[in-house]
Amino acid sequence: MSLTNADDEHKEILARHFLMSEFTDDELSELVKRGRRRSYDPHETIFLKGDPGDRLYAILKGRVTISAVSAEGKEILLNILEEGELFGEIAMLDGKERTADARARTATELLFIDRRDFFDFLTRHPDACFRLLGVLCSRLRWTSQIIEDAVFLDLPQRLAKKLLAFAEIYGVEGEDGIRIDLQLSQQELANIMGTSRESVNRQLNHWRELGLMTVNQGRINLIRPDDLRAIVVDT
Numbered sequence: 406m407s408l409t410n411a412d413d414e415h416k417e418i419l420a421r422h423f424l425m426s427e428f429t430d431d432e433l434s435e436l437v438k439r440g441r442r443r444s445y446d447p448h449e450t451i452f453l454k455g456d457p458g459d460r461l462y463a464i465l466k467g468r469v470t471i472s473a474v475s476a477e478g479k480e481i482l483l484n485i486l487e488e489g490e491l492f493g494e495i496a497m498l499d500g501k502e503r504t505a506d507a508r509a510r511t512a513t514e515l516l517f518i519d520r521r522d523f524f525d526f527l528t529r530h531p532d533a534c535f536r537l538l539g540v541l542c543s544r545l546r547w548t549s550q551i552i553e554d555a556v557f558l559d560l561p562q563r564l565a566k567k568l569l570a571f572a573e574i575y576g577v578e579g580e581d582g583i584r585i586d587l588q589l590s591q592q593e594l595a596n597i598m599g600t601s602r603e604s605v606n607r608q609l610n611h612w613r614e615l616g617l618m619t620v621n622q623g624r625i626n627l628i629r630p631d632d633l634r635a636i637v638v639d640t
Contacts, residue, residue, distance in 0.1 A: 412434075412437050412438070415437050415440075415442075415465050415516055416430075416433045416434060416436075416437050418463070418464075418465055418488060418489050419433055419436065419437070419463055419489070419516070420433055421489040422463070422489055422490065422491055425536070428533070428536075432530055432533070435526065435529075436518065436526060437516070439518055439522045439523070439526060440463070440516040440517060440518045440522075441516070441517055441518075442465070442514060442515065442516055442517075443514070443515055443517065444512070444513070444514050444515075445467070445509035445512070445513045445514075445515065446509065446512060447509055447510065447511050447512055447513075448508060448509065448510070449508065449509045449513075450506070450507075450508050451469065451507040451508060451509060451515070452493070452503050452506070452507050453503065453506050454473060454474070454502070454503050454504060454505055454506050455502050455503060456502065456503045457496075457502065457503075458493065458495070458496020458497050458498075458499065458500060458501055458502060458503055458520075459497065459500075459519060459520045460493060460497055460517045460518065460519055460520065461491060461493050461494050461497045461517065461518045461520075461523055462491065462492050462493045462507075462515050462516070462517050463489075463490070463491050463515065463516045463517075463518075464486055464487065464488050464489060464490050464491075464492075464513065464514075464515060465488065465514040465515060465516050466488055466512070466513060466514040467488065467509060467510070467511045467512055467513025467514060468485055468486065468487055468488075468509075468510040468511050468513065469485070469486045469490075469492065469507055469508065469509060469510060469513060469515075470482060470484070470485050470486075470507070470508050470510045471483045471484040471485075471486065471492065471505050471506070471507055472505060472506050472508070472596070473504070473505045473506065474506070480596050481596055481597070481599055482593055482596040482597045483505055483551075483597075484547075485510065485587070487574065491540065492507060493507070493517075494537070494540055494541070494544075495541070495544065497520050497523065498537075498541075500520065554566065555599065558637075560598060560600055560604060560605075560608060561608055561636055562636060562637050562639070563598055564594070564598055564605065564608055564609075565633040565634075565636040565637050566637045567594075567597060567598070568585065568618075568625060568627065568633060569627075569630060569633055569634060569637065571585045571587055571589075571625075572585050572627055572630065574587075575587040576627075579626070581619075581626065581628060582618075582619075582626050582627050582628040582629070582630070583626070583627045583630055584624060584625075584626045584627075585624060585625045585626070585627070586624070587624070588622070588623040588624055589623055589624075589625070590623055591605050591606050591609070594609075609625075612633075615632075616628060616629065617629045617632050617633060618633075
């Protein structure tokens, strides 16, 4: 099977995901060949809640936000996904409607594989089914953690935990702490926390006054991350 240089690059990106990290070179080549690519502008909609779950997506470049909107119009930001991550697998597997919205956060390039083609691939490579179970289990654990945090942690604990998680993924070490290389508005943080922007603003201002962090043009710098970790475990 002949691949272009771009195909080889995309194959390497897919191989970073734990679902596909143990796939053979031929299996990855087959997936790339079965997939199609599409570019999205920043904030462009990929799919909406209620759309058919007919594709699996892999992020080749850029970032994607997953969110949900209540009947009252309140938005909850569920996740921000990076290059190499997969999404849309649950609805693709059961063939039911999408349960959330997906939008490009930045200029984004996706590889998508239609449900029919992916199931044909699984039929030809049944061992891949067991790896896919791992993805589904990780999604279930992630959802359970969100519910537990909402029930058992107060806002300072949840906000500190989320900022530390962002620092783990997007953090850039510097002389004055860890800069989170991800521009987030206070409204987006509030949507993630399931609270008001005013509540997030008060908490961030309090931590700035204590010298735990700085905020500059939407980017947060954690000056004393250990103090934030102590807040998370403080019950």
